Amino acid sequence: MNYQWYPGHMTKAKRQMQEDIRLIDLVIELVDARIPQSSRNPDIDNLGKNKARLILLNKADLADEKLNRLWMEEFKGKGFHVLEVNSKSGQGLKAIQGIVREACKEKIARDRSRGIINRPIRAMVVGIPNVGKSTFINSFAGKACTKTGNKPGVTKGKQWIRLNKDLELLDTPGILWPKFEDQVVGLRLAMIGSIRDEIIDSSELALKMIGFLNKDYPLALNKRYDIMEFSDNHEALKMICLNRRCFLKGEELDLNRAAGIVIDDFRNGRLGRITIDRMDCRSEV
Numbered sequence: 001m002n003y004q005w006y007p008g009h010m011t012k013a014k015r016q017m018q019e020d021i022r023l024i025d026l027v028i029e030l031v032d033a034r035i036p037q038s039s040r041n042p043d044i045d046n047l048g049k050n051k052a053r054l055i056l057l058n059k060a061d062l063a064d065e066k067l068n069r070l071w072m073e074e075f076k077g078k079g080f081h082v083l084e085v086n087s088k089s090g091q092g093l094k095a096i097q098g099i100v101r102e103a104c105k106e107k108i109a110r111d112r113s114r115g116i117i118n119r120p121i122r123a124m125v126v127g128i129p130n131v132g133k134s135t136f137i138n139s140f141a142g143k144a145c146t147k148t149g150n151k152p153g154v155t156k157g158k159q160w161i162r163l164n165k166d167l168e169l170l171d172t173p174g175i176l177w178p179k180f181e182d183q184v185v186g187l188r189l190a191m192i193g194s195i196r197d198e199i200i201d202s203s204e205l206a207l208k209m210i211g212f213l214n215k216d217y218p219l220a221l222n223k224r225y226d227i228m229e230f231s232d233n234h235e236a237l238k239m240i241c242l243n244r245r246c247f248l249k250g251e252e253l254d255l256n257r258a259a260g261i262v263i264d265d266f267r268n269g270r271l272g273r274i275t276i277d278r279m280d281c282r283s284e285v
């Protein structure tokens with residue numbers, strides 16, 4: 001996880017995407033179900049206009065089930081096709097084929113009216129780093145697919161993964177950048193582990209997580225660390241430190257180690273299924 005984004009990278013990635021997007025019918029946009037809004041790229045709606053759109057709430061297994069449903073409704077209300085998936089286990093991927101046909105029905109009808117039958121739908125996967133694009137492509141395409149293009153005798157060009165007679169996927173995903181400049185978004189990306197840890201001090205990050213959990217998932221800390229009734233986030237971290245027996249030499253508390261434990265537990269779902277983004281996304285974490 002060592003993504004560094006400079007204006008040059010972003011301009012190049014955007015140009016590449018503008019080129020690739022011309023070749024496709026459908027944009028499959030992956031978002032992280034724990035932060036469905038903060039893991040979106042602000043330019044994607046513009047880049048993907050005039051294309052069929054499918055949003056996948058990926059890592060749905062780590063996110064709050066109730067909020068997964070609410071976010072699906074939210075995106076549907078904005079005119080997107082939406083599914084919740086777990087690309088790692090493959091859960092939810094079976095439903096994609098049907099929804100792709102639904103999302104592309106206008107294109108299919110247009111082809112038909114021009115006498116073009118059975119032209120496969122061409123799709124591309126896009127999303128910010130670490131959202132699960134490669135995992136998704138590998139699980140979805142599986143082993144059954146065949147690659148097309150760049151073979152002797154075939155015009156040199158893009159590599160397409162042929163999933164079946166109806167659907168082809170561009171084999172390299174489009175990388176988008178998140179809305180770094182927004183501090184709330186930056187913090188949420190750090191919480192799920194999507195940007196480099198050096199960006200925020202680990203104790204500070206753990207304290208933010210504790211504050212957020214205490215507000216939105218009040219039982220989570222008690223359940224995992226057996227703590228309750230603390231006056232502030234700092235005291236809670238101290239209690240976790242004691243509970244986990246994180247000591248430096250002697251009896252001195254190793255708060256950094258305790259912070260690392262909280263961060264790791266939070267990101268790996270050991271504190272339960274958690275969604276940080278709410279529909280009214282501006283609330284502070």
Ligand code: G4P
Binds near residue numbers: 062086128129132136
């Ligand atoms: P990217 O191409 O968009 O950059 O993301 P990538 O597929 O590399 O996935 C980033 C991390 O997210 C990987 O974990 C991957 O296993 C995990 N992941 C992807 N989809 C899901 C999902 O639906 N649920 C869960 N729980 N995890 C998912 P990693 O820690 O980098 O690797 P590993 O521990 O899996 O080996």
